Amino acid sequence: MVESSYGRLPVAPDLAIVGLGLLIAVVLFPLRFLSGQLFIQVLPPLIGVACLVYLAGRYRNVADPIGFDRRRLGTDGRVAAGLTFLGIGTLALVGATQGGRTLPFLAVSGLVGSAILAQILFLDDEALGVGLVLTQVLALAIVVRFTALLTTPGLVGVDSWTHLTEYATAIRAEDSLSAIAGVKYRTAPLFHVLVVVVADALGAPLRTATYLSLGLALPLATTLCYAIGNALFEERWALLAAAIFAMSDHVVRWGVHIIPTSMGLVFFLGTLVAATRLVNGDTRWSSYLLVGAFGVATALTHQISAFILLVVLGVGSAVQLLWPLLPTDTRRGGWLWPVFLLETGVVLGLWSVTPYHDSNFVAELVATVERTLTTSVGFLNLAGPDPTGPGGAAAGATPIGIEFLDALGFFALLFVVVLGGVAVFRRHNASPATGTYAVAAGVLTVFTFGLPLFGFNTFLPGRWYAFMYVPMAIVAAFGCRFAIRQFSPRTAMTGLLVLALVLPGAMAINHKGTPENPVFDEEYVTYSYDDAELAAVETVRETRPDSADPIYTDHPYRTVFERTGATPANMLAIEDGEIVHDTVVYRQYQSQGAPVVMIGNTSGKRQVSMNEVCRREMHRLYSDGEVVVCTGIDGIDGA
C-alpha cells in the first residue's frame, strides 16, 4: 500500500519506525562480540527479524484482507471452555497433590494457557464468549498464584518479610501509622494499612489477610488490562492482551511476592484504563477524577510504581502533543498533560516529605543518580546489579541454553510486540492512545534494558518488567491482529499457533514467575523456605542473645533472619577457599540449590558443603534435620 501523504514526515510513520528498528538491530548487533549477555545476543536479531516480518506483511499483496476472519472452524466455544475449565480444575489438583508449582504443574498450566490463547485466536466470532474466556483467564491466574501462596510456608520473596513482619506488624501492634514514621512508607502506607485493616476484620494473621485481599486482587486486576484493550480494539484482541498479561512471568511474580509493588501495579492499570478513556474522547469530569484518583493511589502506595506511572503519563502527553505531526487520526480526546503535571506535583510533594536515608526521598534520589552517573556508568558496564535482579541471568555462570529457555517467553512476546509496535503507526491503525502504548512499551524497554546496558541501575529495572508488560500486552495483541490481517490464513494461523503453544509454557517456567520453586533450581535462587528452615529462624530468634554478633548464612536465607528481627545476619563469605565465621547457619539448600554467597568482594551463586560451612572444629548447637547452626570454639573451657 502506497501512502499518498506522510504529513510532515518524509516517509510513512510505520516505515520510519521500522527503519529505526532495523537501524537499532544493525547497530546493536556487533555488541554480541563484546558481551556474552543473553539479551545482547538475542535482542538485536530478534528486533531485526520482527521488522523484516512486518515489511513482508506490509508489502504483501493481500487478496483477501479478511480471509482469516471469514474462515470457520465451527467449534463450539462452550465445549472448548468446558474442556479448559476441566484443565484448570486438574491443574489445582496437581498443585495440591504435588505440594506446589512443580514441573508437572507448570506443564499443565502451560497447556491450559495454550488452550485459552487458542480459543482467543482461533474461535469464530460467534463462538468467542468474552465472559467465558475472561473467566478462564482469571481462574487460571488465581489457581497459579494461590497454588504458590498456599503451598509455601511463610512468605514468598525477600521484601514481603519486611513489609509484613516488620512494618505491618508494627502498625497493627500500635494501632497507628506512627509505627513506620521513620521509613519511606510513611507517605506510601496504603499497602500496609489495607493489610492491617483486613487482618483485623478477619481476626487473622497478616499473611492470611494479604492473600485474601491483594492475593485475590492481583489476578482479578487482569480485568483492567482487558478494559484497556477493549477501549482500543475489538474484544478478541482485548482478551488476548488480558491473557498475555495474566500469564506473564513478572506479573505472576508480583502476584506471589505480594508487596507494595503489587498494589502499585493494580493502581497503574487503573490509571491507564482511565487515561485511555480520556485520550479516546471521554472528557467528562468523572474520567479526569478517575485518572487522578488512581494516580494519587499509586503515589500513596509505592515510589517506583509512581515513577513508572509518571514516565508513562509523560510519554502519553508527549505523544498527544506530537501526534498532529503524523498523517493519521487527528480526533481530539482529553489532554493528558494536565494529569501528568498533577501527578508530578503530587509525587514530588510526597517525596519531598518522605524520610529516606537521613534525608528526603527526592534529595536522596537526585544524589543517587548523580553518584551513579559519576561512578558506575559506562558503556557495556554490566558489572552492577544484574538487570533481572539477584539470582538473575548474570548472577552466576548459568548455561546460556538454560538462560534462553528461561527467557523464551519474553522473547516470544517481544517479537509480536515489535510487530505490533510498528503496525500501530500505520495510518488507518494509528490513534494517540495506541501510539502512546507503543511508545510507552519502547520507553519502558529502554529503562529496563537500555539504562542497565550503561551500568545505570538506580531505577531498579527489575521492578519495571510487570509494568512494561501492560503496554507490551496491548501492543502484542495489535501485532497478532496485524499478522492475521496481512498474512495468508495458513501463515497467520501457523505463526499464532506457535505463539499460543510457546508463550504460556515459556512464561510459566521463567524463574521470576516461580520465585518459590524455580524450574532450574540450581541456577536460579529459590525465594521461599520450608517448615524446617522457618522453624530454625524462629528458634534462633528466641534463643539468640540480643548482644550477639551477626550470624552468617546464604542469601536469601539471611534476609529472613534480618527482616523477621530474629538476629543480625550477613552473607557467608568464601575467602581463600575457606568459610571462617564465628556463627554460621547451614541449610541443605546450600549444597543443592543456588545459594548466593560472597566470593572475595562480589556475591555470586555457589554451592557449598555442610563441612565447609559447619567445620569440624565448631560447636554444632542446633539441628532440625535440614538446618544446622554452628559456632566457633572460642570461650569453651570445659570446666
Place this chain on the structure above:
Amino acid sequence: MPGDSQSSPMSDKTVQSSSVVGMPSLAANGDIAAAAAIALLGAVVLSLRPGLPFAVRAAIVVPLVLFVPGYVIVGALFPAEKGVQTARMEPSLVERFGLALGLSIFVVPLIGVVVDALLSLTLVPVLDTIAAVTIAAGLIALVRRTRLPTAEQFHTTRAIRSAFSGARERPLTQLFLIGAVLLSVVAIGASGVVATTGDGDAVTEFYLTTEGPDGGQVMATAETIGNDSTQQLTVENPADPVGEYTIVARTGVVADGDVTDRRTVGQTTVTLDRNGTATTTYDLELDRGERPIVLTYLLYEDEPANTPTRENAVRWLRVRIE
C-alpha cells in the same frame, strides 16, 4: 468500533419509555442497595465480633474490601449503561468490575489513613467510615441514575443478562459447560482445603542452650558457651505432642583430626509436653582429662540404637572442649 458484548440494540418499546424519569426502584437499583447492605452488615457484624467462623467473616470481608465501595463509586461516576447510543463511553460490566476492584483497594486503606490521622487505626471507625462512604456514594449513584432516562440507566441485571445471552442455545453443550465449571470449582475448592489444612512438615528441632548474660537460656555464642557448664537440651516437635525421645551423650578424644576412644557418658529420656517441647539439662562434669575432646548429643525417637552413632541418630549436636 470497540465494543462489548452487552451492546445490544434497544427495542422500540424501550426507546419509547426512555424519556421517563422517576423515583428509583429497588428492582432497578438492587445493586446499590446490596452494596449498602453489605457495607452496613460488615460494619455491624465485624465490629461486634460475635465469634463468627472464619469462612463467614471472610465471606463478608472480601467483597467489602475488594469490591463494594469501589462499585458504588463507579456507579456514581458512570450512572449510564454502556451501549446506549447517547452514552457509548460508559464502562462495560467487566470494566466496572475492574475499576471497582481498583477503587476499593484505594478507598479502604485511604479511609484507614484518614481515621489514623483523626483517631487511631482501629477496626470499628474504619468499618463505620467504609459503610458511610459506600452509602454516600450509593446515594449519589442513585440520584445520578434517576436523572437519566430509564433506558440509559445502568442496570446490573440487564448487563449480566446480556452477557449470558445465547446461553439457552444448544442445551447439551451448555450442560457440559456447567458440569465442567462445577467440577472445576469443586477441584479448586478441594485443592485449597488440602493446601490450607495440612500442619506442614513435622519438624523435630534439637538444640543446645546455656544460661546467657541476662539469666535466660540462649543459643550459645562464643561469649556465652564457656560461661557455664550446665547445658540445656531442648527437643521440639509441635506435631508430636507427648512423643518420647532419648538423648545419649558421648565423648571422644580428638587426635590428629580424628575422634577416637568414644564413650557413652550419659543417657536420658524426655517426653514432649502438649506443645511438643521437652527440655533437659546436662551438667558438664567430665572426669576424663584428655583434651581436646568432643561431646556429642545424639537424639533418638523412642529407644536408642545399640551402638549410638551420628548416622543412626535422628539429630545430633556437638560441643568441642579444648
